[in-house]
Amino acid sequence: MIVAGSLREAAPHVLDLSRAAAWPLLAEPTSGLRLPGALAAPTVLLADERFTSAHTPDVILQLGAAPTSRAGLALVAAAERLMIVDPDDLVADPHRRAESRMVVGADPLAASVAGRLEPRDTTTWHRAWLDADRAARRVVDELLDGWDEPSEGRVARDLSAALPSDATLVVGASMPIRDLDLFMAPREGLRVLGNRGASGIDGFVSTILGVSAAGGPTVGLLGDLTLLHDVGSLLWSARRGFDAVLVVxxxxxGTIFSFLPQRELPELEELFTTPHGIDLGAVCAAAGAGHERVEHSSDLVPAVKRAVGAGGVRLVEVAVDAELNRRRHAELAATVASALRG
Ligand SMILES: Cc1ncc(C[n+]2csc(CCOP(=O)(O)OP(=O)(O)O)c2C)c(N)n1
Structure with a gap:
């Protein structure tokens, strides 16, 4: 199996290698390889422990950074043999399990190996991954299509599908990068960037503005605390000629903590979720930035298109009910599990 984490350089030959070897390609959006030919719902599938424990790969070729999701990390840890291609010298091997770590470009390596392989027929194991992936993608799309109240998963899926081919999606830490990994469908032409590093939420509005300064439609996907942590950049930038849309x-x-063990603590809200009660529309008005609030899932894409078309710095705020969102994550996992058994 090929597992692609964050990569700085495009590596399209990895798809050739995946095809020639008949190894499934699990690609995170920030690898630039969530393309047609890669698995369509890999992280949803990984989260299903029964499936993954019955289909653990013998060998994993990991490209770039270690997986973002816990399930991805667990898969890499469970494979019998792990080889890492780490062109950017990122944090690629947190479990110190790799039998080899090659600091070489992923694309030239994939091109060279794919060119030497006798193309293999698909195997039963490979087909099981492809079939399960197709089933998982279908379940995800059917469920998300039926959810009218905005949920973060649908925001991630719809935004990544709708942006034009010259656009860059800059994705923030915490849930946005995870939701994108879970729900983005493979597509061509969208550049996805993150600045995870040590997963800080700081300075992220500045990152979006920096990316936008390089040109092309730039859309950020970020949590409300991530926005507020760097709200100075919003206040500073809106009257200075930047074109960037922030989808929040x-x-x-911080709802990520209601998916983590902290959710059991009596201090969850005071110390971790830290609800702020700040009116984001009023913040935008103070900054001179555009603002639109979306209350229904189907209104998101038109609102983002309006904001991109209008230019300037604009916020598209999506009203999300955190508790409903958490229940929907659980519903999705249960529905995928029953589809895979069915
Ligand atoms: C600079 C910094 N401070 C604190 C944290 C710890 N932290 C991780 S996620 C998070 C909450 C982020 O909330 P939000 O941006 O609203 O995203 P959500 O969890 O709702 O997706 C915090 C405070 C961090 N990652 N970086």
Whole structure:
């Protein structure tokens, strides 16, 4: 199996290698390889422990950074043999399991190996991954299509599908990068950037503005606390000629913690979620930035298109009910599990 984490350089020959070897390609959006030919719902599939434990790969070729998701990390840790191609010298091997770590370009390596392989027929194991992936993608899309109240998963899926081919999607830490990894469908032409590093939420509005300064439609996907942590950049930038759209699912604080063990603590809200109660529309008005609030899933894409077309710095705030969002993650996992058993 090929597992592609964050990569700085495009590596399209990895698709040739995946095809020639009949190894499934699990690609995170920031690898630039969530393209047609890669698995369509890999992280949803990985989260299904019964499936992955019955289909653990013998060998994983990991390209770039270690997986973002816990399930991805667990898969890499469970494979019998792990080889890492780490062109950017990123944090690629947190479990210190790799039998080899090659600091070489992923694309030239993939091109050279794919060119030497006798193309293999698909195997039963490979087909099982492809079939399960197709089933998982279908379930995800059917469920998301039926959810009218905005949920972060649907925001991630719809935004990544709708942006034009010259656009860059800059994705923030916490849930946005995870939701994109779970729900983005393979597509051509969208550049996806993140600045995860040590997963800080700081300075992220500046990152979006920096990317936008390089030209092309630039859309950020970031949490409400991530926005507020760097709100100075919003206040500073809106009257200075930048063109950037910030899509902010506003779930009232740091909701990632309600998916983590902290959710059991009595201090969850005070110390972790830290709801802020700040009116984001009023912040935008103070900054001179555009603002639109989206209350229904189907209104997101038209609102983002209006904002990109209008130019300037604009916020598209998406009203998200955090508790409903958490229940929907659980519903999705249960529905995928039953589809895979069915
Ligand atoms: C600079 C910095 N401070 C604190 C944290 C710890 N932290 C991780 S996620 C998170 C909450 C982020 O909330 P939000 O941006 O609203 O995203 P959500 O969790 O709702 O997706 C915090 C405070 C961090 N990653 N970086």
């Amino acid at each position: 699912p506003n779930n009232g604080g």
